[in-house]
Amino acid sequence: MTRGDRLNEDVSGDYDFIVCGAGPAGSVVAARLAASPHVRVLLIEAGGSDDVPEVMTPAQWPLNLGSERDWAFTAQPNPHLNGRSIPLNMGKVLGGGSSINVGVWARGHKNDWERFAAEAGDPAWGYESVLGLYRRIENWQGTPDPLRRGAGGPVHVEPSSNPAPTAHALLDAAQALGLPTFDSPNGTMMEGRGGAAVNDLIVRDGRRQSIFRSYIGDPRSVNSNLTIMTGTLVSKVLLRGTTAVGVEAIVNGERRQFYAQREVILSLGAIHTPKVLMQSGIGPADELERHGIRVIQPLAGVGQNHQDHVSFGCVFEYREPQRIGNSGSESTLYWSSDASLEVPDMFHCQVEFPVASPETAVLGMPEHGWTMFAGLAHPKSRGQVRLSGAEVNDPVLIYANTLSHPDDLVTGLANIELCRELANSKAFEHIVSRERLPGKMDATALRDYARNAAVTYWHQCGTAKMGRDDMSVVDARLKVYGIDNLRVADASVMPEITSGNTMAPCVVIGERAADLIAADHALAAAPDATVARRARR
Template identity: 65%
Template sequence: MSTISNISGIRPTLGNSQLADRYDFIVCGAGSAGCALAGRLAENPSVSVLLIEAGGTDDVPEVLTPGQWPLNLGSERDWQFVAQPNAHLNQRAIPLNMGKVLGGSSSINVMVWARGHQNDWDHFAQEADDEAWGYRSVLEIYRRIEDWQGAPDAIRRGVGGPVHVDTARSPQPVAMAMVQAAESLGIPAFDSPNGSMMEGRGGVALNDLIVKAGLRSSMFRSYILPRMDQPNLTVLVHTQVTRLVFNGTTVVGVEVMQGSHRTQIMADREVILSMGAINTPKVLMQSGIGPETELRPHGIPVIQHLPGVGRNHQDHVSFGCIFESKQPLAVGNGGSEATLYWKTDPSLDTPDVFHCQLEFPVATPETAHRGVPEHGWMVFAGLAHPKSRGSLHLTGSDAHHPVRIEANTLSHPDDVRSAMATIEIAREMARAPAFSHLLKREAMPGDLSAAEMESYIRDSAVTFWHQACTAKMGHDSMSVVNGRLQVYGVDRLRIADASIMPNVPSGNTMAPCVVIGERAAEIIKQAHGI
């Protein structure tokens, strides 16, 4: 990997490019969407692209070695966001981890490649009023993205793309048991959780992963690292975007900060925010784009009143079901090798149940007293489409002022009822014959009364770290961007990250974010004739 060097004073860049005062395009955030977008824009050698990342190098064992991903949580490679204490979680304040490193969350996550359900994308198209966001169009984007290593599927899978995707190789017995157990409950098994499985009611499968030759293959390593020697691509690290620079209502650049040093870099064509569902709305609001009621108390001049900025916060929520094994269990491929999506009611548009198996047990601080077995596994029994909605709020006008995150997890009563259903499916699977050679006992939740189970749900609820939807795409009064990802009322500014999702998709958000980055590149190339 290219080394980090200090050039132009204190401003470090990667590769051989020297930092300039202006670029054609500035992409803010080197996460899943930002890397895809910047990499595609840089394909044209006549276009200058600056990619800005607040974090640093991904060239550390904790990132590259699949089994070490938990060590990134709470480290300098994590923004370490925490939601506010929540009455619906027995006043718990739950962590909302997000990647602060080259590759963003694709460098610290569990490496699961999940495309979302067909109807997720058709809903995107409906909200955007543009069939280019629909499943059939997005399917072509996925085929362009992937270098698929699993069973051939010429209709749904692509080869030769930048992202190495493979099925979990040599899966552990506990992962195979989950597939077999789900089948015994009438849930069909598939070769992959992507493709035909997510065009119908759902099913169970071994995970698709971004693991190549035993190492994580993040979106930085897929899209940006191969282009690091190009003179038209500059990657600026350890640099936080603090606000947008305007000429009237036109964005002409960004202000960036390293330590106490601030400077401005100009964009001759466009600025694209790809900083994620917390930092993108924060920069918007601190730049004067957002709800007037949020901006004026902090003395921020209103450039564009957009009441939807920082609203509609969504995230997948799950509940730990922990099982003690009869013997120690090996951990393979980062520890998450099997997954399940299912519509408990066939009439639903998308799956309501979302399970991710983990090959080691992890309790929350509030449930640990129940006893975590030395050897065992767990199922994150989750909700694919929770109804609870949260919001983000400024605590000040400057970059060092944190955002107050009111996640409101489990605030909708239907989510608690759905939690009981998804937990019961996980418990039924563990009691299936497929697990008889592994299961010693159910450690959590166990047989509880209705009241005890509700308390367990509120104590065990954790996020999947899939924060989204805080600057949503659409045409109603709460929409922030249109179908071409342009911010309403502001020129030369687009958003391309999970914040533009109208609703959180069925499953992990990394792959849909790559689609958003690719789609943004398509739109921008067309708009500028490049």
Template identity: 60%
Template sequence: MNDFLPSDLPEFADRVAANQHRLNENPRGSYDFIVCGAGSSGSVVARRLAENPSVEVLLIEAGGGDEVPTVMEPAAWPGNLGSATDWGFVAEPNPHLNGRALPMSMGKVVGGGSSINVMLWARGHRSDWDFFAKEAGDESWGYDAVSNIFRQIENWQGTPDPRHRGTGGPVYVQPSPDPGPAAMAMLGAAKEIGIPTFESNNGEMMEGEGGCAVTDILVRNGRRHSIFRAYTYPFLDRPNLTLLTGTQVSRVLLERGRAVGVEAVRNGRTLRFNAAREVVLSLGAIQTPSVLMRSGIGDENELRPFDIPVVRHLPGVGRNLQDHVSFGCIWEYREPIAPRNTANAATLYWKSDSALKTPDLLFCQVEFPVPSPETADRAPAHGWTMFAGLALPKSRGRVRLRNAEPLATPRIEANMLSHPDDVKTAIACVDVCRALGNTRAFEPLVARESLPGPIGAAEMERFVRDSAVTYWHQTCSAKMGRDAMSVVDSKLRVYGIDRLRIADGSVMPRITTGNTMAPCVIIGENAARALRDEHGI
């Protein structure tokens, strides 16, 4: 069913192009707010601030526009990895992964991760949000409060569920249409081994032990419906919202302990933009701590070797880095089956130990083989992957400066599987995968289990270390909280610096149980509400 909006019309695109050309050609000397990064949180903040026509907003994005096939065509998303829409980060060699250095893709395009990801809308578990509220000391982060925001912002296209879902909001969410045979087999396999199934991977399913469901995705009229498209694009014809692409923020400008603007590089030129009210960093869990450190905000022991003057000693900047680590268990098809939609129509959350009350494992089914380079020689030409991993890893990594150069790529110490409990949970995760994939439900589709197969304990540990890859959910490197390692308070204000906030996945105290796009939208919404309340807009 077509569901066209005014912003879909060609004349609207022409109006946006003319307006943004004028705003870029005649930039203001100062803006009320500068939002750095047009990703899943920054797009929300910029839109919500610009809803007040008297507020001037500058939105700065390092990447370019999103009108490219790999972004807009749902099935083409793998083409973003390693492309111009990807920052192309690579983590440091990890001894816990047998010395492997994992690519850490992140979106470098308007929409950020929401423009290059698998489009899966996953709100997180009740326990995640209640943990956020406890850490922040603020019930506005609790599950009940966040659920109310989700109902306000969703335009849910599935079976009506007024207790959990909303309609009429900017985010167009639908169940994956016409799921393929592998997705339906996944639901049958879950039932077969005693895992409950649900109509959606959001709502009731993520209030208890978990379960299996067809995925909720952000696709509208056959095209990716990124958070940028949902929130920001419909406002780009307005005179008070300037979008500056191809511009990388290098540092925050600070005077007497407060943010007064940002320094950025565009086409090799260093530019300065002034903020009359606040600066908001929405650059993601790799770039946000990097910009903070280059600005003199971070661990003084990290800054001094680079001769960066310390403005505020915040030892938590760059620490607590978390990500979902995944292990590709792969089955060969009897006959090739073409992927449908986003090639990911079923997802599952479950427990590595029956004694647990909430899920600690995350499973996303992918309708083609996804091996690591180290396991690729055993992968079939045609098959499906249980892209399964640790929903709540205990390992912690770190983002550090490589040098003090304005645009230098930081060092990413992902540190996956460094905690021994994560290795045990990884092996339990693979056991659940094998139980699912070898059920009767999959027999009509599957010729054999390709990876890992029935192997011994030592070989299984080697498999999880060799097959481990990232879910591309880098988060938590500038966490919200009240302890000595916290970087922002419950209103996302950077401790000790006035007029500077962070609104992106780096503020999560811990990674959410599931894909991180939807939680980043909530972070943007809460940041915008705090800004509007504080500034009376």
């Protein structure tokens, strides 16, 4: 329990709601439920405090990778990546990924949300409804847009302030190629074919504003009806028949049980949510039986449909060292290679320092340079999350299957070529001296380079998807099929990955979950702009 130094002290076992995971969705659900003063909410987080420079200082985000604030997952060896096992980092700290990521606020494309609505069979997941949620969520600091942007909400969002020269150069290069540029990568840009823009960030006065901090604030001064436990690992959902009644968790090495009178909400992310479901007896029957787990609710889709944005690093050498602005990722480009596509298939993220996979870094890296990650906005490859055992400490097995669909390599190569065309244009001549990676290669070598360069954007999702088919795990109200009083609210429920960074869509999922729970339990809704303040009192 993060109130001063009294960690996990005097925590009773009975609550109205238990929210598992304090990431971008779980933080929202816990804060919104706790805004109703007559309910008791327990928020459980496996990681620890976010009050460290590596979290609060945006540009220090790379120092979190591999630290105690990172689950440090690794995908299984992949023949489509020349046998490589790629790292799949994920936040293990208050705020989850919103505390260790680059801080980019990317709301998804209009048609991402229309697809959600179609899969769910519920227009409340559609773009018009989601715009209303974003207006409630945001405290937007850029050019006013009353239709698309919010003011006075809990999440401070601002355009990257005083962007580094490389950010401006990307926009100039895009314009030279006939690609449109916009004031923001959200709003009208993501209602059409795409374009280039300076990023929106969750940064205020040079400090990260994670979703946990935005909605809950200082964990030492939260509402008396909100209890926050850190360093606590959820091991399974407690079931009475097919009704969730609480959770089992590991606290200081001991198994403890906590009970929910109303609901349990899993917001553990796309890896641990399916793991906990399966180890609780909810999932593919053959997978559970293989590990001696009694099948309580057979759901074939648990752990399936794993998706992630894949990217390929292209590195360019500076003529002279350049400053790094904000989090070091200040501009982006989305584009549809075919105008008939409903959503962009290209997703380029600029990083203002040189980054490469270990397998491509050996080809030569500059001391000073920048990277354009040429990424796939909607990869067709699908992976799965499987168990290695029935116990809480048995590691999960992630078969990401990156580039397993042949179209992904084709689109990836087209992305790399667009990236090279942008960076080798006149717009970068005053900054860039030469291309270092991939450099001049024939077609065969470039395909091999792509397989060796492919890395994650850290946007894993889809492993407990929302929908109405046999592979769906939750319905339109985020309720787990066949289990009462159990919902999932995190990136796991995405039927298909959204265009761009997944943090902002996870906040929408959290808000939507909170609304649904409040409606089902007749809880008083908090005024739109006071959610965070009420949770801080």
